[in-house]
Amino acid sequence: MITQVDHIGIAVQDLEDAMTLYRTLFQVADFHREQVADQGVDIASFQLGEVRIELTAPLHAESPIAKFIEKRGEGIHHVAFRSDAITSDLAGLASNGIRLINEQPQRGAHEMLIAFLHPKSTGGVLMELCSEDG
Ligand code: ZN
Numbered sequence: 001m002i003t004q005v006d007h008i009g010i011a012v013q014d015l016e017d018a019m020t021l022y023r024t025l026f027q028v029a030d031f032h033r034e035q036v037a038d039q040g041v042d043i044a045s046f047q048l049g050e051v052r053i054e055l056t057a058p059l060h061a062e063s064p065i066a067k068f069i070e071k072r073g074e075g076i077h078h079v080a081f082r083s084d085a086i087t088s089d090l091a092g093l094a095s096n097g098i099r100l101i102n103e104q105p106q107r108g109a110h111e112m113l114i115a116f117l118h119p120k121s122t123g124g125v126l127m128e129l130c131s132e133d134g
Contacts, residue, residue: 002089006082006130007045007052011068011075015057019044022055031055034109041065043109054080054109078116078126086113086131093117105131 012018022028031044040063045054056077058066068077083089086105094100099118108114108130117127 001085002081002083002129004082005051006080007054008079009054009056009077009128011065011077012055012057013069013074015042015044015055018055018057022046022053032110035059036107036109038107039064041109045109078128080114080128080130083129083131086115086129089129090115098122105129 010018019028019031022031026046026048028046031046034043034045035041036043037059040059042057042059043054045052047053056065058069060066065077090100090103090105094103099121100115101118102115105113105115108128112130112132114128114130117129119126
């Protein structure tokens with residue numbers, strides 16, 4: 001079951017510049033820093049109430065984030081929804097005709113399992129399901 005919005009992923013070119021901006025916007029004292037090599041991303045995130053904001057910069061030119069910024073510029077990249085049973089939620093979505101980018105959950109930031117849904121199936125919004133365990 002999907003229980004809440006977990007985080008919003010924001011594509012940024014330069015993580016240091018973005019952290020400076022978000023410190024100004026929200027007086028963020030501490031960012032959680034993490035690189036996810038599998039996804040080609042360098043992340044700085046902070047919690048805002050129930051929702052985490054994830055500033056995500058590309059680790060290299062082949063990163064999906066680099067390609068996203070090249071095509072669409074910086075901005076909102078995806079909305080992530082927390083699932084308490086990601087494998088069965090994915091199967092349920094697929095059986096209802098939703099296209100999945102990741103058929104199987106992948107390892108994401110914060111030790112979470114993540115899977116993306118195809119924006120062609122979700123009205124143009126890149127959505128992610130994430131879960132603390134399978
Ligand atoms: Zn995410």
